[in-house]
Amino acid sequence: MSTSKHRKRRYHHGDLRVALLRTAGKILEKERLEALTLRTLARRTGVSHAAPYRHFRDRESLLAALAAEGFAMLGKAQREAAAAAGLRGMGEAYVRFALEQPQRFRLMFGGEVPIGRHPALREVATRAFDALSGALAAHVPEARGARDQSIAAWALVHGLAQLLLEGRVDASARGDRSEAQFTSDVLATVRFAAGSASRAPVGAAPSA
Amino acid sequence: MSTSKHRKRRYHHGDLRVALLRTAGKILEKERLEALTLRTLARRTGVSHAAPYRHFRDRESLLAALAAEGFAMLGKAQREAAAAAGLRGMGEAYVRFALEQPQRFRLMFGGEVPIGRHPALREVATRAFDALSGALAAHVPEARGARDQSIAAWALVHGLAQLLLEGRVDASARGDRSEAQFTSDVLATVRFAAGSASRAPVGAAPSA
DNA sequence: GTCCAATGTTGACAGAAGAAACTTAATCCT
DNA sequence: AGGATTAAGTTTCTTCTGTCAACATTGGAC
Numbered sequence: 001m002s003t004s005k006h007r008k009r010r011y012h013h014g015d016l017r018v019a020l021l022r023t024a025g026k027i028l029e030k031e032r033l034e035a036l037t038l039r040t041l042a043r044r045t046g047v048s049h050a051a052p053y054r055h056f057r058d059r060e061s062l063l064a065a066l067a068a069e070g071f072a073m074l075g076k077a078q079r080e081a082a083a084a085a086g087l088r089g090m091g092e093a094y095v096r097f098a099l100e101q102p103q104r105f106r107l108m109f110g111g112e113v114p115i116g117r118h119p120a121l122r123e124v125a126t127r128a129f130d131a132l133s134g135a136l137a138a139h140v141p142e143a144r145g146a147r148d149q150s151i152a153a154w155a156l157v158h159g160l161a162q163l164l165l166e167g168r169v170d171a172s173a174r175g176d177r178s179e180a181q182f183t184s185d186v187l188a189t190v191r192f193a194a195g196s197a198s199r200a201p202v203g204a205a206p207s208a
Numbered sequence: 209m210s211t212s213k214h215r216k217r218r219y220h221h222g223d224l225r226v227a228l229l230r231t232a233g234k235i236l237e238k239e240r241l242e243a244l245t246l247r248t249l250a251r252r253t254g255v256s257h258a259a260p261y262r263h264f265r266d267r268e269s270l271l272a273a274l275a276a277e278g279f280a281m282l283g284k285a286q287r288e289a290a291a292a293a294g295l296r297g298m299g300e301a302y303v304r305f306a307l308e309q310p311q312r313f314r315l316m317f318g319g320e321v322p323i324g325r326h327p328a329l330r331e332v333a334t335r336a337f338d339a340l341s342g343a344l345a346a347h348v349p350e351a352r353g354a355r356d357q358s359i360a361a362w363a364l365v366h367g368l369a370q371l372l373l374e375g376r377v378d379a380s381a382r383g384d385r386s387e388a389q390f391t392s393d394v395l396a397t398v399r400f401a402a403g404s405a406s407r408a409p410v411g412a413a414p415s416a
Numbered sequence: 417g418t419c420c421a422a423t424g425t426t427g428a429c430a431g432a433a434g435a436a437a438c439t440t441a442a443t444c445c446t
Numbered sequence: 447a448g449g450a451t452t453a454a455g456t457t458t459c460t461t462c463t464g465t466c467a468a469c470a471t472t473g474g475a476c
Contacts, residue, residue, distance in 0.1 A: 145393075162317065167324065
């Protein structure tokens, strides 16, 4: 009759932590980050306003956990895209993620969660970057400069995502192209060249 | 004896609006954006907590005004840098600005001020971008693709700034290079090529 | 000089973060 | 099984913030 197992509104929720993260995720999908307040979160999870404090030291820690989730999602999306569409796919997946989950992305990179205070977050964030970095390094094996290149690639993709989701790119620049096509075109504009030697189109798949 | 002109604490401040923006600017230089609350702002400006409402509809409008200021600053820095050091200089100036005024930059791009609700802000922001876009377009006169290139250039520089100021670039990647040198190196990694024709190193000065 | 509109002030109120003290229910220990 | 321990939730309280409404002051227009 009820949801699935008859959960009768017990005193102990059972798994509040993940429940909180779940409803928080829903809020992030439908509302602005500002709407994600501890109290409304508690309310919508059907629990008292102080309950979340048993699972998160404070609001910032909650946000950090959500950001960490975000990096995991992003990493996964990138790995899948890389498998299917190579380096180009990774870049596009990055932008797609930002546009599909704008508030989550904001949370991850908006500076509201000072990364220095949350080592676990830094950890997972770094790992997500390593995927991109590794893929590019494998693709452009230059020893010197490869590191810089991968950072440039990340910056490019990241910046594009940010500008798009903030609505900074004026409509006339995109023309009638789809967002995906536009992304692809913009990225295709760029080549990398360590020192001044080899160049690799950012849009090229590893072996095509 | 007192500050300079004997300002006697008159009932009417005289020029509260700019005074508010000034102290807000100071706060942004020394503290986190979160510390910029209407009440502390009023307090530090030596005025009652409701006074700011005579000059800004709400907190968001205040932030919008500060962001607009920021775009003006950024635009100026870029123009100056362009005059002195060409396209490379503009990119570097962009990153430098972000690193010198991290909280201001966050305010400008962090999504806390929904640009759609503040047409004046969008206006000045667009103008700042046009400087970059125009300079690049003049430099790479390709008709088709020039627009995309300038967006890629902006994205690159913007993303790099963002990643650096969030501390996302791990120290080992930078090595012992100064931040400016590192920025320059990373940017130098990239070339642009519209369609698949001409390429222009992003770091090159207009005529060298 | 008078009057008034702009600018400031005081004093509310609601909503949020967080701490403290208390309750309930799992689970561990014999 | 049966009590002690303790993790997980609840209530209550304090402080801070944004915002509004009602009142005060004053610089200028006339």
